[in-house]
Amino acid sequence: MTFRASSFLHRLLPVILLACSVPAQAAGPHWIRVSSSHFSVLTDADERKGREILVRFEQMRSVFAQLLMKTRLSMPEPLEIIALSSDGDYAKVAPLRQGQPIAEAGFFVPGEDRNYVVLNLFEDQSWRAVSHEFAHLFLNYNYPPTQGWFDEGFAEYFSSIRLDDKQVHIGGDPELPPPTRQNLAANQIENRNPPKSFVELLSGPVWLAIPDLFTMRHEIQDYQENTHHTLFYAQSWIVLHYLLNKDKLPETGTYFDLVENQKLPVEEAIQKAYGMTPAQFEQAVKDYFHSLASLLAQGTGRQSAPGSQAGEVYDFPSPVAPDDIGTSTKPVPEEDAQALLAEMSIRLPERRDSALQELESIASQPKTENAIAHRALAWAHLERKEFDQTTEELNKAMDLDPKDPWPHYYDALAKYRAARSSGQPLHGIANMMVDLQIVLDWDPEFAEAYNMLGLARVEGGGINSAMEAMRAAIRLSPRNESYQLNMAQIYLAAKQWDAATALLGRLGTSQNAQIASAARTKLEDLPTLKKYGLLPQREASPQPNASAPPPATKSSEPQRGEQNLPPADETAADHPEEPPAPPQPDKRPIQFLRGKLTAVDCSQAPAAVLTVSAGTKVIKLRIADYKSLTLIGADQFSCEWKNRPVAVNYKAGGKADGDLVSVEIQ
Secondary structure: OHHHHHHHHHHHHHHHHHHHHHHHHHOOOOEEEEEOOOOEEEEOOOHHHHHHHHHHHHHHHHHHHHHOOOOOOOOOOOEEEEEEOOHHHHHHHOOEEOOEEOOOOEEEEOOOOOEEEEEEOOOOOHHHHHHHHHHHHHHHHHOOOOOHHHHHHHHHHHOOOEEOOOEEEOOOOOOOOOOOHHHHHHHHHHOOOOOOOHHHHHOOOOOOOHHHHHHOOOOOHHHHOOOOOOHHHHHHHHHHHHHHHOOOHHHHHHHHHHHHHOOOOHHHHHHHHHOOOHHHHHHHHHHHHHHHHHHHHHHHOOOOOOOOOHHHHHEEEOOOOHHHOOOEEEEEOHHHHHHHHHHHHOOOHHHHHHHHHHHHHHHHOOOOOOHHHHHHHHHHHHHOOOHHHHHHHHHHHHHHOOOOHHHHHHHHHHHHHHHHHHOOOOOOHHHHHHHHHHHHHHOOOOHHHHHHHHHHHHHOOOHHHHHHHHHHHHHHOOOOHHHHHHHHHHHHHOOOHHHHHHHHHHHOOOOOHHHHHHHHHHHHHHHHHHHHOOOOOOOOOOOOOOOOOOOHHHOOOOHHHHOOOOOOOOOHHHOOOOOOOOOOOOOOOEEEEEEEEEEEEOOOOOOEEEEEEEOOEEEEEEEOOHHHOEEEOOOOOOOOOOOEEEEEEEEEOOOOEEEEEEEEEO
C-alpha cells in the first residue's frame, strides 16, 4: 500500500510541477497593440484597458474638431501611444524632475519624426495628463498660425476635459489635475501651498489689458516647468472660454487675418473684428467670468454656489460612442515591445544611456534581435551625425523586416542631413525618392516625407513635381515656416519671382529669427539671381546662429540648393567678371485682398483671369499660367471655381485689375 502511494506521488510530481509553471508564465509580461482608425496603443495591460484608452483619444479628437468646427483633421506626424499597467515600470521610463520620476500620470515626448504619449494605467484617467499637449498638437496641424494667447487659452480650456462613454464635461478650472495618489503625495512633499487656481487669480483686482495680453510673448517651457499659474495663462483661458461659448470664433478668424496678414495694430483689429473697443472687449470677458465664477471653480472639485447648474453649462453628448469605434488587436513579442519602449526612451536625455544599452543588448543576441532595435540605434547615430553607422544599422533593419517603413524614412533622412552637413548635393536622389514614396504609401499624411521629397525633386530637376510635394507638406502642416521657406526656394528655382517675393516678404517678418534672417537674405539676393542665375558670393564669416542651426528636418532648404539653381540667363555665366547692373525689379507692392471668387475665365488657357469681389470692389486678376499658380487650401487649380471665399496676393495694374501672385481657397 505504501509502495503504491509513493509510486503514485512519484508519477504525479512532474504533472504538479508543470501545473505550477503555467500560472507563472501567464503572469509574465504580455504585450499587445490595439489600433483604431486614428490611433494605436502598445500596452502590457489587457485588451479591454487598451481599447478604453483608444476610445478616450478618439473622443478627444472628435471634441477638438467639434470645438473648432473642423470636418477634417490632419495628423502629419505619427503619434505613438504606450500604456503601462505597472506603476513601477512607468517610473523606470518617466522623465525625471529633481532626480525623481515625475508625479504626472502621463507625459508627452515631441519629435521631428514622430511624437510619443506614455501613460501610467495604475492611475485613473491617465490620458487626461496629456490633454493639454494633445490640444497643442492638433492646433499646430489644423489651425492657422495665431498669437500665443489663443493657443495657450485653447489648450488650457481643452485640458479641463472629462469623458465617459456617453458624456463630455469641459470648461472647468484646469489649474490642477484630478486628485491622484501620486499628485497628492507630490503636493505634500514639493508644494505645501498649492498655486492659485485660475478662478482665484481672475477673482483678484488686477487683469492684464487686452492689447497687452494679445501681444505678449510666452515660452513653451513655461507650461512644462509648471509655471503657468499666471495671469497670462488664466486670462488666455477665460478669453477662449468666452469666445467658444459666445460663438465668436468666426470673428476671431477675422481678427487674426487683420493682424497677421493685413498687419493692423491690435487695437484696430479688435475694433473691426469684434465691433467693440479693447476696453469694451475686456469688460465683456470680465462680466462673462463673474457670471460663471462659481461654476468654473467646480472644475477643480471646489464647491460651487448652491443651486448652480454646472451640467447645463459644460455637459454635452460625446461626439462618438464606444460602439462607433472599431478596433483591432494583435500580440507583440516581448523583445519587440522592449525595443519599442527603448526607442521612445532614447529621446529622453536622462534615459538615453540605459535605453541604448537595452537596444544594443537586444540587437546583439540572435534570439532577440529585431528590426526595431536596429532602426532605433540608427536614429541615435543619425542624431550624432554618424552617417556610416546609421547606414549600417538601417541595412540590418531592412534585412530583418523589409516591410517596416521607418528604416526607409531614416535612410532618406540620413541622405538629406549628410548633404546639409557637407554642403554638397544630395547623393542617391533616385533611391531617396523611392524610400520616401514607400513611407507615403504607408502614411499619406506624413508632412516631413513630402518636404524631403520636394527638396529631392527640385535638386533632381523636377520643379513642378517638387512644388506638388511641398504644397502637400504645407497643407498638412500650415504652421511650419521651414516648409514655406523651402517652397520659396523652389519658386526661385522655377523663376517664379513674384511668388517667391511674396512668400519671402511674409517670412521676413517671422518671429523665428532664423527663418526671418534667411528670408531677408534671399530677398536681398533676388535681383542678382534674376539677372545672372547665380547668387552673390558672401563672405564665409560665421553667422550669429551658425553654431546652432535649426533642426534638420524642420529647417530651411539645404545650402546646396542655392548653388544648383537653373540659370535665369544661360549666357550670363560666360561673363562672370562683369559687375552686376542695377536691378530692374517689379516695384509694384504686393497687396492683399480677402473676398469671394465669383468667376474664372480660362478661355486663353493656360492663362486665366479670376474675378474677385470684396464688398463693392470687383477686381480682375490675371495669371499667365494657372498651372504654376501658388495655391493654398486646394490641390490643383480649377476653371470651374465659383462663389468660393478666397484670400489673394496681387500686384495692382489699375483700380480694377492686377496680376495674381497667389490665392488661398478657404
